[in-house]
Amino acid sequence: MGRALSIDSLMPYFGVVLLIIAGSFLFPQVLSADYLTQQLQIAAFLGLLATGATVVILLGHIDLSVPWVLTGAAILSTALVGSGNPVLSALAVPAALAFGALIGVINGIGVAILRIPSMVWTLAVNSMLLGLAVLNTGGFNPRGESSALMITMASGDLLGLPVSFLIWIAVSAALAYFLTRTPFGRYLRAIGFNEKATFLSGVSTPSVVFAAFAIAGMCSALGGVLLAGYANQAYQSMGDPFLLPTIAAVVIGGTSILGGRGGLFGTIGGALFITLLTSILSVMQIDDAWRNIIFGVIILAMLLFQTLRKGAAP
Amino acid sequence: MLDYLRSNRREVIAGVVLIALLASYLGTHPRGASTYVLTIWANQCLILGLAACAQFFAVVVRGIDLSVGAVMALTNCVASYVLDGSGIGMAFGMLAVVGAGALCGLLNGLIIVYGRIQPIVVTLATAxxxxxxxxxxxxxxxxxxxxxxADAITLDVLGIPTALIITGVAVLGFWLPFRRTGLGLGLYALGSSEQAAFQSGINTRLVRLAAFTLAGLFGGLAGLFYSFVTTTGDAGIASGFTLNSIAAVVLGGVLLRGGVGSLIGALAGAFILKTIASLMFFSGIPSLAQPLFEGMILATAIAIGGADMLRARNKLEVFS
Structure with missing residues (x-):
């Protein structure tokens, strides 16, 4: 865990504290428990996506199919519940996760076997999923509803904490264990550093790639299920606004976009930071234009700070 | 001649595919091959084509530019203010639009070179x-x-769509001479191996800065041409163009790992992508199924490029 707790990964947490302090001067209600737990609940959606993205980015790849895996999982799960059949309804969440894993495997085929750059292949997979969704729903908002389980997962409380937050932390903790304590985690980082050397050391690199993309797909699908539970419906393009913040959350958390370096602890901080930043900017009622500019500038500033710190003490 | 074809294999394949697609498009179009049909087709293609040129300059130095669409949106909005007035005012207006694009690119380049941050992350934030x-x-x-x-630039001259003339000028008047300059070669050197380029005395910082400025400049040109086609300013156009520009350069044979490909390929890739979309419109496929077919064709085209890997004789070849 020593590597996971680097200064880079702690930085977003400092950022979160700064945001809360600065926000509380402008709006005292930022310090209320209600507001903060609500942020934890909302951060879980972005956080789950970023957790999956971290695994793929550690591998040195990127997954641009997040938006429509998320939307597809949401459409699938709400449609199963909406069918009214209790058996299908109980299968909604597992089916969505299986869907995510399946897309992950399709991503893996392109990246590991056909050796297509992940940035392009996952983009193509994303547009095929979009096509499937349009064909399936006729371009209208899909019918269906969320089950009680999905609503609890997204909006329920347990011991004063949002259930969605607990799910996110549980998933992150389980994956962090895999990344730091099992061969799979070592292979993953090794491929991120140097795929050829890893292959020559006898590691079956394609299977690691497949597993990583399947995990990412399941994380995106789980995020979709939670979002569907939160909104009590699925809707077209519900995943599009999440793609770029997901990557930003991973990078702010100190994970190198080139792969190999980083971890899930930083990603949790990154997702919290971005959620809080978005929320405070909208509480301040700044118009859209300035919100975009401030968002971009703050992300740049955090990244510049990371590299400048390294430049000072190599 | 044969040697030329062999060394430009990627562009030649892209060109042949494009001609086949265009022929079937004109064949299925109810109004057949007329200037009108060609003009509309060429305008749509050139918008994405210029965006793909922007992406090409970032990709060839082993970078990527996720702000292409955003630069287009910004320059489109600038254009909607400065391109309506006197003749001389509009001439300066066009310069201002392209200059704004180049400034955006320069900003990207400065942060990438002096902030030492990966292009993908920088352009994500600047977008x-x-x-x-x-x-x-x-x-x-x-x-x-x-x-x-707008009419002068988006209609036709003597039956030839102006957009195709602009494409020709970009290739013959800009790209072919440019590739032979020091900077043109430097782009490829930097993309192939930064260390080797540095050790041969190339100012790698300057070349990378120039590459991203050129990317911004072409993003500005794309935004300018988009303004002429739509004659209005809209800040919400960014998202579609960025991802499509990446798909276009890859279809055109530009490798994302840098150093391989050409502006001609990027243009051809963009034209292919748009022709497929237009072809779909008249193909009789139910409109609801069209996005799926478009996605599948894109995936197939990319996968065919990847199928080379299945023939690799030595397993290590695939890691290059």
């Missing part, structure tokens, strides 16, 4: 800033572009 600036200029779509000027 948000550019879209914000575009929204400041045009919170809602609006503004106007002089119709006479």
């Amino acid at each position: 948000s800033v550019f879209v914000g600036a575009a929204l400041l200029l045009r919170p809602t779509p609006g503004g106007a572009v002089n119709y006479d000027l």
Whole structure:
């Protein structure tokens, strides 16, 4: 865990504290428990996506199919519940996760076997999923509803904490264990550093790639299920606004976009930071234009700070 | 001749595919091969084509530019203010639009080179800033572009669509001479191996800065041409173009790991992508199934490029 707790990964947490302090001067209600737990609940959606993205980015790849895996999982799960059949309804969440894993495997085929750059292949997979969704729903908002389980997962409380937050932390903790304590985690980082050397050391690199993309797909699908539970419906393009913040959350958390370096602890901080930043900017009622500019500038500033710190003490 | 074809294999394949697609498009179009049909087709293709050129300059130095669409949105909004007035004012207006694009690219380059941050992350963040600036200029779509000027640039000259003439000028007047300059070669050297380029005395910082500035400049040109086609300013156009520009350069044979490909390939890739979309429109496939087919064709085209890997004799070849 020593590597996971680097200064880079702690930085977003400092950022979160700064945001809360600065926000509380402008709006005292930022310090209320209600507001903060609500942020934890909302951060879980972005956080789950970023957790999956971290695994793929550690591998040195990127997954641009997040938006429509998320939307597809949401459409699938709400449609199963909406069918009214209790058996299908109980299968909604597992089916969505299986869907995510399946897309992950399709991503893996392109990246590991056909050796297509992940940035392009996952983009193509994303547009095929979009096509499937349009064909399936006729371009209208899909019918269906969320089950009680999905609503609890997204909006329920347990011991004063949002259930969605607990799910996110549980998933992150389980994956962090895999990344730091099992061969799979070592292979993953090794491929991120140097795929050829890893292959020559006898590691079956394609299977690691497949597993990583399947995990990412399941994380995106789980995020979709939670979002569907939160909104009590699925809707077209519900995943599009999440793609770029997901990557930003991973990078702010100190994970190198080139792969190999980083971890899930930083990603949790990154997702919290971005959620809080978005929320405070909208509480301040700044118009859209300035919100975009401030968002971009703050992300740049955090990244510049990371590299400048390294430049000072190599 | 044969040697030329062999060394430019990627562009040749892209060109042949494009001609086949265009032929079937004109064949299925109810109005057949007329100037009118060609003009509309060429305008749509050139918008994405210029965006793909922007992406090409970032990709060839082993970078990527996720702010292409955002630069287009910003320059489109700038254009909606400055392209309606006197003749000389509009001439300066066009310069201002392209200059704004180049400035955006220069900003990207400065942060990438001196901040030592990966291009993908930098342009992700600056894209948000550019879209914000575009929204400041045009919170809602609006503004106007002089119709006479727009017509002059988006219609045809003696039956040849102006967009195709612009494409020709970009290739013959800019790209072919440019590739032979020091900077043109430097781009490829930097993309192939930064260390080797540095050790041969190339100023790698300057070349990378120039590459991203050129990317911004072409993003500005794309935004300018988009303004002439739509004659209005809209800050919300960013998202589609960025990802499509990446798909276009890859279809055109430009390798994302840098150093391989050409502007001609990027243009051909963009034209292919748009022709497929137009072809779909008249193909008789139910409209609801069209996005799926488009996605599948894109995936198939990319996968065919990857199928080379299945023939690799030595397992290590695939890791290059």
